[in-house]
Amino acid sequence: MTPARRARAHLHRMAGFFLRRRREREMAEEFESHLQLHIDENLRAGMSPEAARRDAMLKFGPVEAIKESYRDQSRLPRIDAALRDVKYAVRILRRHPAFSAAAIATLALGMAAGAAVFSIVDAVFLRPLPYPDPARVVGVKGSQGQTFADFVPRIDLKARYRSTRSFGALGLYAAGGLNFGGEPAARINAAAVTPGFFGALGAHPLVGRAFTDDDLTHASRVAVVSHVFWRTRMGGRDDVAGSRITLNGRDYEVLGVMPAGVSFPDRTQVWIPTDADSQLLGNVPAFTLVGRLRDGVSPPEARTELLTLAKTTGPWADKLAVVPLHDALVGELRPVAGLVSAGATLVLLIACINTANLLLARVAARRREFVVRRALGASRAQLVWQVLAESLTLAAVAGAAAIPLAIVTLRFATSLLPETLHGLDAIEMNARAMVVVAGMALVTALFFGLAPAISARDASGSEALRSVSSISMGRFWTRLRSSLLVVEVAVALVLLAGAATLVTTVLGLMRTDVGVRGDRALVLQVTLPRGQYRTPEQANAFHFALRDGIARLGGVEAVGMTNQLPLAASPLLMAATIALEGQPRPRPEGRERPPSAVQLAVSHGYFEAVGIDLVAGRTFRDTDRAGAPRLVIVSESWARAVKLTPRELVGRRAVMSGPHDQEVFPEIVGVVRDVKMRKPDAKFDAAIYHPLSDNSFVLNNAFIVVKGTGDPRMLAPAIRAEASRLDPTLPFFNVRTFDDVRATHFADRRFAMVTMVVFGSVAFLLSMLGLYGVIAYLVQMRTREIGIRIAIGAAPAQVQRQVIASGLGHTAAGLLAGAVLAAGAARVAAGRIAGIPRLEPEVIGTLAAAVLLVAAAAAWIPARRATRIDPLLTLKAE
Amino acid sequence: MSEKTDVWQGTLALMVLKTLETMGPLHGYGIARRIEQTSGERLTLNYGTLYPALLKLEQEGYIAAEWGVSENNRKAKFYALTRAGRKQVARAASDWQRTTEILARFMAPEHSR
Numbered sequence: 006m007t008p009a010r011r012a013r014a015h016l017h018r019m020a021g022f023f024l025r026r027r028r029e030r031e032m033a034e035e036f037e038s039h040l041q042l043h044i045d046e047n048l049r050a051g052m053s054p055e056a057a058r059r060d061a062m063l064k065f066g067p068v069e070a071i072k073e074s075y076r077d078q079s080r081l082p083r084i085d086a087a088l089r090d091v092k093y094a095v096r097i098l099r100r101h102p103a104f105s106a107a108a109i110a111t112l113a114l115g116m117a118a119g120a121a122v123f124s125i126v127d128a129v130f131l132r133p134l135p136y137p138d139p140a141r142v143v144g145v146k147g148s149q150g151q152t153f154a155d156f157v158p159r160i161d162l163k164a165r166y167r168s169t170r171s172f173g174a175l176g177l178y179a180a181g182g183l184n185f186g187g188e189p190a191a192r193i194n195a196a197a198v199t200p201g202f203f204g205a206l207g208a209h210p211l212v213g214r215a216f217t218d219d220d221l222t223h224a225s226r227v228a229v230v231s232h233v234f235w236r237t238r239m240g241g242r243d244d245v246a247g248s249r250i251t252l253n254g255r256d257y258e259v260l261g262v263m264p265a266g267v268s269f270p271d272r273t274q275v276w277i278p279t280d281a282d283s284q285l286l287g288n289v290p291a292f293t294l295v296g297r298l299r300d301g302v303s304p305p306e307a308r309t310e311l312l313t314l315a316k317t318t319g320p321w322a323d324k325l326a327v328v329p330l331h332d333a334l335v336g337e338l339r340p341v342a343g344l345v346s347a348g349a350t351l352v353l354l355i356a357c358i359n360t361a362n363l364l365l366a367r368v369a370a371r372r373r374e375f376v377v378r379r380a381l382g383a384s385r386a387q388l389v390w391q392v393l394a395e396s397l398t399l400a401a402v403a404g405a406a407a408i409p410l411a412i413v414t415l416r417f418a419t420s421l422l423p424e425t426l427h428g429l430d431a432i433e434m435n436a437r438a439m440v441v442v443a444g445m446a447l448v449t450a451l452f453f454g455l456a457p458a459i460s461a462r463d464a465s466g467s468e469a470l471r472s473v474s475s476i477s478m479g480r481f482w483t484r485l486r487s488s489l490l491v492v493e494v495a496v497a498l499v500l501l502a503g504a505a506t507l508v509t510t511v512l513g514l515m516r517t518d519v520g521v522r523g524d525r526a527l528v529l530q531v532t533l534p535r536g537q538y539r540t541p542e543q544a545n546a547f548h549f550a551l552r553d554g555i556a557r558l559g560g561v562e563a564v565g566m567t568n569q570l571p572l573a574a575s576p577l578l579m580a581a582t583i584a585l586e587g588q589p590r591p592r593p594e595g596r597e598r599p600p601s602a603v604q605l606a607v608s609h610g611y612f613e614a615v616g617i618d619l620v621a622g623r624t625f626r627d628t629d630r631a632g633a634p635r636l637v638i639v640s641e642s643w644a645r646a647v648k649l650t651p652r653e654l655v656g657r658r659a660v661m662s663g664p665h666d667q668e669v670f671p672e673i674v675g676v677v678r679d680v681k682m683r684k685p686d687a688k689f690d691a692a693i694y695h696p697l698s699d700n701s702f703v704l705n706n707a708f709i710v711v712k713g714t715g716d717p718r719m720l721a722p723a724i725r726a727e728a729s730r731l732d733p734t735l736p737f738f739n740v741r742t743f744d745d746v747r748a749t750h751f752a753d754r755r756f757a758m759v760t761m762v763v764f765g766s767v768a769f770l771l772s773m774l775g776l777y778g779v780i781a782y783l784v785q786m787r788t789r790e791i792g793i794r795i796a797i798g799a800a801p802a803q804v805q806r807q808v809i810a811s812g813l814g815h816t817a818a819g820l821l822a823g824a825v826l827a828a829g830a831a832r833v834a835a836g837r838i839a840g841i842p843r844l845e846p847e848v849i850g851t852l853a854a855a856v857l858l859v860a861a862a863a864a865w866i867p868a869r870r871a872t873r874i875d876p877l878l879t880l881k882a883e
Numbered sequence: 884m885s886e887k888t889d890v891w892q893g894t895l896a897l898m899v900l901k902t903l904e905t906m907g908p909l910h911g912y913g914i915a916r917r918i919e920q921t922s923g924e925r926l927t928l929n930y931g932t933l934y935p936a937l938l939k940l941e942q943e944g945y946i947a948a949e950w951g952v953s954e955n956n957r958k959a960k961f962y963a964l965t966r967a968g969r970k971q972v973a974r975a976a977s978d979w980q981r982t983t984e985i986l987a988r989f990m991a992p993e994h995s996r
Contacts, residue, residue: 010943014943031960035934035960036931039912039930042910042913042955045955066932071931078935079938
């Protein structure tokens with residue numbers, strides 16, 4: 006028979022399975038018609054009706070056997086048997102709802118956690134960048150805040166280094182945002198780039214062209230837009246090249262459209278040449294570098310060339326490294342991702358162990374069943390198939406439950422991730438991760454599900470039937486279960502210790518004093534395009550009208566503006582030397598460093614809104630307007646630097662360079678606390694605040710800080726409405742609470758904390774469930790022994806103690822192993838993740854005690870059952 | 884083995900196909916009777932055993948079945964050769980020919996070898 010014909014026959018038979026009712030009816034009809042034809046002929050031949058019928062039946066043969074063979078031919082008997090097995094499995098699982106629910110929940114939880122975490126890891130870390138030959142695309146990683154632009158003048162890079170010996174293409178970029186003046190006005194992510202940028206990525210425009218040197222030298226107002234921007238904001242038209250868009254109030258010509266997937270850096274929607282708009286990011290964009298290595302050039306070689314080109318040496322140049330761009334983007338997050346992945350793997354491991362344990366727990370009951378079935382003639386293969394069907398059914402139900410659970414988990418987990426995370430948009434329920442995880446669960450279910458069948462082989466039928474009640478799992482299986490329990494407890498303790506450590510870490514970071522309370526404070530950003538808001542007067546007219554409008558809103562306690570927000574300052578914010586009038590200035594070559602401070606411009610109400618405490622003097626007032634004498638407020642550490650107490654400082658004058666190289670002498674009206682401008686774990690910055698209202702400073706990128714009487718987020722719509730009354734073309738962006746600003750600095754660790762707390766709790770729960778199962782099983786197995794002991798006078802309390810002790814013995818062993826593992830894991834983690842404290846012995850001790858306590862409770866329930874054993878009943882049950 | 888020879892499955896299939904080729908569409912009872920007659924009543928089979936074989940041939944696409952009415956007005960399922968069935972008869976017949984020829988040589992008296 007040709008394969009095609011065999012396949013055809015198989016299809017028929019498979020169809021037969023579904024059409025079995027109809028086939029059965031047809032078969033009966035056909036057989037009946039056959040008999041009738043035969044009877045007719047017999048009658049014609051002169052037989053009596055009875056004889057005719059009998060003869061026909063006789064000649065037809067054994068009807069039932071023929072029907073059976075006809076049925077076998079009409080379907081695939083193996084499928085029928087498999088279906089029967091599955092049906093039986095479902096029945097068995099439904100008859101033990103507690104067991105089934107526990108096993109399914111365990112597996113589903115483990116799979117969901119695993120699939121969600123692996124999906125994130127895959128999208129963020131594993132998937133290569135969407136550029137040709139992504140391994141050759143490199144970025145630079147330097148010390149914090151230092152960028153390549155600090156030592157290579159941009160114009161140099163444009164002119165001379167667009168391609169070098171090591172780099173096929175080399176470009177600079179700075180990420181920021183622009184007001185898109187479309188309908189409706191929107192804030193879009195944008196980047197300023199040099200012509201070499203797209204070449205470095207290997208991205209070629211889908212429509213139109215990218216930038217040329219001319220675009221850069223003439224600071225042309227030209228733009229390249231992303232695929233998303235083109236589709237959503239420009240209608241996806243083909244003739245888009247040459248059309249015009251408004252960015253920050255200025256007219257730009259669209260040169261081209263990038264293909265889908267190109268949105269580097271930070272989900273950029275529009276790229277403009279580096280000099281086209283200085284308001285892209287704060288006032289001074291922070292540039293960094295991207296390059297495409299030539300064939301055969303290694304990153305270290307490229308680094309050497311870069312440093313030579315830049316003629317730079319020195320301690321921080323040593324820290325500069327050329328690394329694959331993907332590493333530059335997510336490299337810092339790797340340790341945290343590793344931690345979370347390890348956690349997910351451990352939870353999956355626990356889930357598998359627990360399922361194994363639950364399946365093994367049923368060995369005893371099943372063994373009896375199997376031995377009886379073997380004695381009744383079931384083949385070993387049939388029993389194995391039966392067990393396989395049960396495990397598979399279990400795994401399938403758990404898998405089905407895991408999918409929605411994983412999607413919910415993933416959505417929740419994604420919401421905890423920092424918005425700027427590379428690959429965030431690409432995170433989706435990953436089929437690959439799901440398959441891997443489901444495969445692991447399946448293997449567990451199969452492997453441990455087979456145990457009863459394998460062990461059924463050991464006992465001979467007659468022996469089993471003789472002493473039915475004493476059939477127990479073999480020693481091997483009992484020991485396996487106990488060791489699995491030890492592993493489970495150990496892993497749970499490791500996860501709990503990890504969770505505790507991360508909670509401490511994050512709470513510590515959250516509580517770190519940054520000099521700013523920031524409670525109930527909402528932060529909004531707005532960019533005033535320099536085209537319309539040219540002078541301080543124009544900008545301030547808007548700012549102060551907005552400030553007053555917001556102040557009048559209900560639920561607002563204080564409102565103010567600043568040019569730089571604490572914990573979110575531009576990397577280029579630098580301290581300048583500022584002296585106190587009348588004090589000798591330290592000589593530059595002297596040992597003593599001159600007092601210096603970062604200079605900030607704030608409106609009245611700012612200190613109150615953001616929560617910076619006043620130490621002496623006063624804060625700014627509405628009446629500190631232009632024309633009045635210049636005023637400043639200084640922070641404590643500047644006060645210390647000039648060696649005066651805050652009180653003494655108030656009323657003195659500072660000396661600083663003003664416009665046109667003149668020195669100015671503003672009066673110090675107040676002293677406030679120091680704040681941390683960049684990171685919670687950095688040093689405090691000395692600061693000098695200028696009043697925005699004196700119009701000496703034009704503020705085009707303001708942070709508006711609003712303190713509410715309640716939840717400040719509720720105020721956002723009213724604030725937006727107030728702003729659009731003043732200028733409807735201005736979009737607010739980065740609207741968030743100050744706590745959010747703070748949290749962005751350790752979003753990775755917070756993510757790790759939340760996942761680890763969830764993982765730890767799940768692992769703990771599962772291990773306790775496992776413990777309960779094992780003890781309950783031991784009690785069940787020893788029912789007779791316990792009954793006899795009670796009958797001959799053992800005190801129930803003593804029996805109970807012994808049962809609990811056997812459970813606690815396993816737990817203690819697991820805790821000991823877990824403590825050692827946790828200490829090791831903590832050391833590894835502390836070396837890689839900033840802010841992770843040492844794992845204190847007390848923490849481990851407390852956790853272990855808690856686990857032991859719950860373990861005692863978990864063991865107590867079956868132990869109590871043991872003491873209720875009625876000796877008479879147990880003995881009669883034989 | 885008794886005189887009422889057991890019918891080997893493959894042989895039965897070939898007999899069915901050959902019968903249908905000679906007789907045209909026929910119902911199960913007709914095929915059974917015809918096979919018996921053709922064998923000169925030397926071959927008796929349980930008529931019922933024919934049906935699994937018919938089903939198999941149908942599944943393989945060598946024959947097609949259709950409900951119809953017999954000459955004496957009984958509802959019956961009629962089987963007919965398909966195109967693939969016709970080819971199969973030719974192929975199987977020549978295979979059979981070859982097999983019997985070879986076997987015949989073995990069975991022939993010593994000197995004819």
